[in-house]
Amino acid sequence: MAAKTNPIPSVWARQQPAPDQPALSRAAIVREAIAMLDAEGIEALSMRKLGARLNAGATSLYRHVATKDELMELAVDEVAAEIVVPSPDFARADPEADSPDWRAAATEAARSFRATALRHPWLSSVLGQAGLAYLGPNLMSFSERLAALFTAAGFPEPSRAIDTVLSYVIGMSTTEAAWLTTVARSGETEAAFIARLMPAAQQAAAGHDHLTDAYAEPPAADPAEIRETKFAYGLEVVLDGLSLRLPR
Amino acid sequence: MAAKTNPIPSVWARQQPAPDQPALSRAAIVREAIAMLDAEGIEALSMRKLGARLNAGATSLYRHVATKDELMELAVDEVAAEIVVPSPDFARADPEADSPDWRAAATEAARSFRATALRHPWLSSVLGQAGLAYLGPNLMSFSERLAALFTAAGFPEPSRAIDTVLSYVIGMSTTEAAWLTTVARSGETEAAFIARLMPAAQQAAAGHDHLTDAYAEPPAADPAEIRETKFAYGLEVVLDGLSLRLPR
DNA sequence: CCCCAGATGCGTACAGTGTTCGCAACGAAG
DNA sequence: CTTCGTTGCGAACACTGTACGCATCTGGGG
Structure with a gap:
């Protein structure tokens, strides 16, 4: 029986070891x-x-x-590497300042976190479901660098300060990412989407005095810029509150 | 042909109008x-x-x-009704205090938000995916009451203050809810889960000086209490930062 | 060189998912 | 009684994540 009903195993059908394609890993x-x-x-x-x-x-x-969830965990840790947290070297930059610029470092870390969250909006969805229980190497060194930063800044309870600023940053970033996802699904530009949403928002705000004021007219500036200054404002608030906890 | 092959449509098989069961609505x-x-x-x-x-x-x-997503949106708005935001009557409670206790009101609103988020942990997942684009009536009146509160408190830009404190509260609450979901899936008590997680955490922290310190020994107090004081601490920080923005 | 063991790829299958469609039963209106 | 709009539902479709078992490939002894 030379001919079988199964597909003929020909030498030519042999799959080459995928010459250019990267191997599955x-x-x-x-x-x-x-x-x-x-x-x-x-x-x-x-x-x-x-x-x-x-x-x-x-x-x-x-x-x-092992599983799709594990794949997502790996993906999260992978993008966590993109978040840059400055080293606590700020004291050396200006040796005479005895209150070094930890605020600039913290601001930089916060901005970097937000940027990565907006670059990978799916991160917000995963964070909402799995939280910080991940122990991947990149997330660990992210935490370590934050701890180093706030310890060097002189906080008696650095973890408390970290949790506070991180909560703010996570809350604002996930909200923003979710919004951008909704916008992207609409296929429109952000400004166009806002314009199309305004009537519904105004109608929903009917009977609520403060909200009707807020939705009175569409925002004038670039939406992305508005979001950025909003983020910066809240961050300043949090850092102000934290600086009150610094000794002296 | 009295007998057909189809199931016999008997009067007795008639479904009663579901006597006790609530109607589908x-x-x-x-x-x-x-x-x-x-x-x-x-x-x-x-x-x-x-x-x-x-x-x-x-x-x-x-x-x-219409769709499952719409059902989730309805569910979110439904539980949003559970969040209580105090009326801005704090000025009348103590007429002589010209700086009324807006902090107590804001704290109460924040605590109520957190409590609701922990009572319905799935809310965090939905927030991460859909954000605040929902316009349900309960969410709208939630926003309205917040606006009333922070306006009465005297903030020149109440929406900025609201966004800041809301971001912190959302960030902390979703993180907490996600953690509690993970704990619940394990079937253990929170303390037991932590104890079982410690070895892995310590191993992951190897090589990171600050983290090894932090994970040196399991926490002594009740985990739920720890989470509550952590939340309260961060909230105080944010409110301190905000109060610096109040005129005078 | 041969052979075999372990690693790797994958076709099939299963139990589920959200949602569409067409049909049947119903209550109220004419 | 007839008609009509509303409501419920069984079957079906296009997917999903994943377990299983078989084929193939690879590298290292004999």
């Missing part, structure tokens, strides 16, 4: 997953589509990743 | 959905299970609710 999978999440959002990521993008079957991924 | 659906979300978490809610709980078929729900 945990790192490649995570990298491609992040690319997909960034491009199409969190609900567009499925194991089958991800496999297809890697020229692989869906179930092949499970050789390198 | 949008309100009943939302109420039951919230009960399910609270009891079993967000990923346990499916239209089929929800229908079964209401003695109804899965697809019947779509007569009263």
